[in-house]
Amino acid sequence: MSDGMASRRPGIGYPEEPTSPELALELPAGKRWVLVLSHDVDHLGLREHVVDGFLLRQGWNAIRQNLTRGRFRPLRFLDQVAGLGLACVGVDRWDVIGDLLEEERRAGVPSTWFFAMRRGLGIAYRPERAAPVIRELASAGREIGLHGQTPDDAEGLAAELRELGEIAGRTIAGVRMHYLRLTRQVLDGLERAGGSYDSTVMDRTHLDPDTHPLQQPRRLRDRLVEVPLHVMDSTLFSVTGLALSLDEAIDYVRRVAERARALGRAVVVNLHPNYFSRQTPEVREWYRRLLGELTRRSDVHVTDLAGLLELLRDP
Ligand SMILES: [Zn+2]
Known part of the structure; x- marks a missing residue:
């Protein structure tokens, strides 16, 4: 598929037509691009x-x-x-959320953590087990979002958001759907529960780091914002994805970063916390090196999804 075809599309993966073009990014002084860190919590442990x-x-x-x-x-x-x-x-070996938080604290970077309130499709933890972890992360200043499990029922999705909000002690602004199952009902539920953004859309047909479209956030229904996701651990490392080695995966992110800098755009990364583990040492090392290398650069602003939303302007 040619890039010409891609640029004529309204935006890959949207359940309905966005109500704005790509929003502009107001970069902080001296910064050329933005790195956004996020985590889908599919497992608390093995x-x-x-x-x-x-x-x-x-x-x-x-x-x-x-x-x-x-x-x-x-x-x-x-x-x-x-x-x-x-x-x-x-x-x-998957009990690593504390290690990952510590690694990010040392690097001095924020991040958004998406927790599930329902079991299913490989997610087996219960809200009561996640609650102390969620509270620890929230009190450490981490943004908490919902890893949504109810793609076909707006009220169900809204209930998930409210339950997570009660645990976290704050209104939940954002959703990323487990298995990236974004639907119109998810947007309905998000509106009902007073949320403001979704970060589920991922264009997995254009993964070449040198020509990556880096879709930027757009408005949905005027009140919501969709924040597309660009780099996901499993897509890079899995044999059903790009099957990259550690060095290749590091090089991939360097090239995506170069493209984001050239275009003045945001890159949204998703690391599943359970891969920050001895079970998958190349993924753990990839994320460590990514934090070390990219956060030392003076041209990048590293933030979470809430921080990205504050930088967005209507073009
Ligand atoms: Zn998931």
Whole structure:
């Protein structure tokens, strides 16, 4: 598909036509582009999956990710399987949210964390288990958003937002749908619960870092803003995605950053916290290096989604 075709499209992945063109970014003094950090919390740990068959599917996934002809890593495979076994006896390698928060605090960067209030499609934690984690992050100044699980029922989605708001002690402004299932009902629910943005749209047909469209936020129904997502850990590393190595994934982000700087745009990154783990050391190392390298640059403004929204202006 040519870039010419892409530029004629209204915006890939939208459930309905946006009501504005791409919004302009008012860059802070001296900054050339914006990096936005976000996390979809699909898992609090491996232990919540000990009884649901998920660990077996993870074992199958370890085979797919490490024992293929293109990527043969038998030691990594054995280490991942050991990690799954350890989860059954109480040693949880996915219990890493505190480590990730600490890493970001050291780098001095904010981030948005999307938590689910409903189980399903691989999410097995309950709101009561997530509540202390959510409160810890909120009191550490992190933005809390909803990882939405009800794409087909506006009132259900609004209820998820209200429940999360009660736990976090504040109105929840933003949503990212689990499995990127964005629908008009999600927008209805977001409006009903007083939210202001969604960050689910991701154009996975244009991933070349040198020509990436870097779709910028647009208004939906005038009152809401859609903030497209650009770089996701699983898309970079999975054998069902780009299957990049650590060095290739670092290079990918460098090139996307270069493009954002040239265009004066925002790049929205999603790291699933559970991948910041010994189970997937290349993803953990990728994010560490990304924080270290990009936050040392003087031309970038690093923020969370709420911070990005404050920079947006009607063109
Ligand atoms: Zn998810």
